[in-house]
Amino acid sequence: MKYQTRKPALILLADGTIFYGKAVGGKEGSAFGEVCFNTGMTGYQEIFTDPSYYGQLMVTTNAHIGNYGVNDEEVESEGIKIAGLICRNFSYHASRADSDGTLEEFLDKNSVLAISDVDTRALVNYIRDHGAMNAVISTEIDNLENLKKQLAEVPNMNGLELASKVSTKEPYFFGKEDATFKISALDIGIKKNILRNLAERDCYIKVFPYNASFSELQDFNPDGYFLSNGPGDPEPLTEVIETTKQIIATEKPLFGICLGHQILALANGISTYKMHHGHRGINHPIINLITGKGEITSQNHGFAINREEAEQHDDIEITHVHLNDKTAAGIRMKSKPVFSVQYHPEASPGPHDASYLFDEFVASIKKHKLETA
Structure with missing residues (x-):
């Protein structure tokens, strides 16, 4: 182990509950955000760089994190997006032939605070029982009262608009310019693997900032439109919702993922809500x-x-349902080639059960082009 003596650290939840651990490496300080957990056994680098996690303290339920290091090709955005990392056992060594470095180096490069040696099983059980809430991870264990005051000032995720924090500032292109199909994609926190999946299916994508107008998206003369994943509450994104209504009115194919799914629902008058955890x-x-x-x-x-x-809406059909809690995981419009899902068909490193959704999107574009030729 690189650091023989590591600073004691803590996790302070908004309700006053405290869990203890140790700082990873030599980094000190505090990090604030909403605490949440991910149950994936692999793919920690993709999780940490997913823009949808912006502003969140990530608890990894897998007992070992960092053991296969990081690879420059396995990122979903530019840099780490989580606010901080909480794990059980942290590996300072990268045991993989094609690793480009250790996770510790990757965290340091992105100035992300991490703490390990935490009873993550107890912490996750607590979140499951009491719900996701704001928290702080800190090495300032003797400054508890000040941490409580700072934590009380952190805005709640409910009602918080975060897409503007992770969206591209300027439009850019992805894929081959001579591809068969053109897609206007609205970046409200887009993952790179979504773009890769579209490009692999003969699409040339122009990615627009979250606040791009409908006319800007339309000027690309796309064959279809895409609404990306992203962080935060969808309801404050009133401009995006209005743009989505205008996209729907074109009757061109539209596909939405996660935050894009929620935006599509709101554009159809279906409300959203914050989940327990x-x-x-x-x-x-x-x-x-x-x-x-x-x-x-x-x-x-x-x-x-x-x-x-959604069930009562005349023009909406629920296409997918989560089997654990029966939440609506996919919808489509009955009158238009418009659909969305509340999960990630582009998932890397997997699973890949839902990658067919990209094929269905491209198929709907082909069909629309034939019908309107």
């Missing part, structure tokens, strides 16, 4: 109501759409 992991069971087949999926969201309102 959310869905985060790579083993979530989904039933596809159209095919009757089950899917094991990767999920990462703390908000969901109102299933009852």
Whole structure:
């Protein structure tokens, strides 16, 4: 181990509960955010760089983190997006032939505080019982009262707009310019593997900032539109919701993932709500109501759409349901080639059960082009 003596650290939850651990490496200080947990056994680098996790303190339920290091190709965005890391056992060595460095080096490069030696099983059970809440991880264990005061000032995730914090500032292109299909993608926290999946299916994508107008998206003359995943509460994104309504009116194919799914629901008058502790992991069971087949999926969201309102909507059909809690995990419009899901078909390193959704999106684009030719 690189550090023989590590500083004591703590996790202070908003309700005053404290868990103890030790700082990873030599980094000191404090990090604030909403505490959440992910049950994935692998893929920690993809989790840490997922823009949907912006502003959150990540508890990893897998007992060992960092053991295979990091690889420059296995990122979902530019840099780490989590606010801090909480784990049980942290590995300072990268036991993989194609590793580009250790996780410790990656965290230090991104100035992310991490603490280990935490009873993560007890912490996760507490979150499951009491719900996701704001927290602070800190090496300032003798400054508890000040930490409590600072924590009380951290805004609640409910009502918090975060897409602007992770969206691109300027439009950019992805894929081959001579591809068959053109996609206008609205970046409200997009993952790189979504773009890779679209590009692999002969799509050329122009990625726009979260606040791009409909006319800007339309000027690319796309064959279809895409609404990305992303962090925070969807309801404050009123401009994005209005843009989505305008996209729907074009009757061109539209596909939304996670935050994009919630935005599509809001654009159809279906409300959203903050979940007790959310869905985060790579083993979530989904039933596809159209095919009757089950899917094991990767999920990462703390908000969901109102299933009852979706069921009562004249132009909305629920296509997928989460088998654990029966939440609506997918919808489509009956009158238009518009659909969305509340999970990640692009999941890397997996599972890949839902990658067919990209094929369905491209198929709907082909069909629309033939019908309007």
